[in-house]
Amino acid sequence: MASGGLVELTQGAEAKIYRTVFLGIPAVVKLRISKPYRHPEYDRVFKYKRTFIEARVMAHLRSLGVRAPSVLYVDPDAGLIVMEYIDGCRLSECLSEMPVGRVAEIALDIGRQTSIMHANSIYHGDLTLANTLMSSKDEVYIIDFGLSGYSRDVEEYAIDVHLLDRSVELLYSELKNAFMDGFWKGYSINASANFVEKLKDKVRDVRLRGRYVEERLRRRVSKDRYA
Ligand SMILES: Nc1ncnc2c1ncn2[C@@H]1O[C@H](COP(=O)(O)OP(=O)(O)OP(=O)(O)O)[C@@H](O)[C@H]1O
Ligand SMILES: [Mg+2]
Numbered sequence: 001m002a003s004g005g006l007v008e009l010t011q012g013a014e015a016k017i018y019r020t021v022f023l024g025i026p027a028v029v030k031l032r033i034s035k036p037y038r039h040p041e042y043d044r045v046f047k048y049k050r051t052f053i054e055a056r057v058m059a060h061l062r063s064l065g066v067r068a069p070s071v072l073y074v075d076p077d078a079g080l081i082v083m084e085y086i087d088g089c090r091l092s093e094c095l096s097e098m099p100v101g102r103v104a105e106i107a108l109d110i111g112r113q114t115s116i117m118h119a120n121s122i123y124h125g126d127l128t129l130a131n132t133l134m135s136s137k138d139e140v141y142i143i144d145f146g147l148s149g150y151s152r153d154v155e156e157y158a159i160d161v162h163l164l165d166r167s168v169e170l171l172y173s174e175l176k177n178a179f180m181d182g183f184w185k186g187y188s189i190n191a192s193a194n195f196v197e198k199l200k201d202k203v204r205d206v207r208l209r210g211r212y213v214e215e216r217l218r219r220r221v222s223k224d225r226y227a
Pocket of ligand 2: 012130
């Protein structure tokens with residue numbers, strides 16, 4: 001399949017990532033791994049569906065001008081995608097090295113790209129700083145579309161924004177305001193003011209419910225501990 005050898009880059013929660021050269025192009029192989037605790041039939045369907053949706057959404061987003069790696073080859077039965085290799089760093093690792101002004105520009109670009117996704121009924125499903133790459137050409141890429149999907153439900157879009165907001169808060173709390181201001185500025189380039197307000201309300205709603213759920217969990221844990 002690949003014209004170069006395979007060098008393991010990393011192992012994520014669901015997949016092994018290898019570097020290779022495919023048809024002369026620097027590439028990444030994302031191979032979803034089977035989990036022994038899943039029923040084999042469920043495992044097969046799970047791998048197929050996640051692989052299929054990831055490749056489909058990536059290809060669709062590229063056609064809309066969103067920076068996702070281009071898909072070079074896909075085999076859903078094998079749980080395998082070959083995609084363009086993005087030389088760069090994860091924002092979860094390199095955002096803190098940047099001046100605040102640059103952070104705001106990056107966030108604006110993520111906001112702009114996210115609004116194109118949402119305007120086309122696509123949600124990411126795991127939009128965090130770990131799933132955004134800054135390329136060596138200073139361009140922001142969005143990756144890891146295994147949990148993405150198509151929906152017109154604003155709540156799905158609000159979950160994307162909430163997850164991103166939380167990941168900035170957890171990793172770089174001091175950058176959060178600059179980042180989210182930039183994000184909303186970028187989001188508003190193509191989205192109407194009405195829609196942005198509706199989405200902001202939904203994000204607040206999701207955040208409150210998130211806290212409520214976390215609080216209930218915390219209470220249950222302490223109750224178990226002391227019962
Ligand atoms: N196209 C790519 N170019 C460069 N690096 C990539 C590419 N795709 C994935 N990676 C690297 O591999 C890591 C894991 O990839 P990805 O997030 O798609 O898999 P995952 O199994 O869902 O991982 P996780 O559970 O860690 O989110 C990324 O964080 C990134 O460092
Ligand atoms: Mg990931």
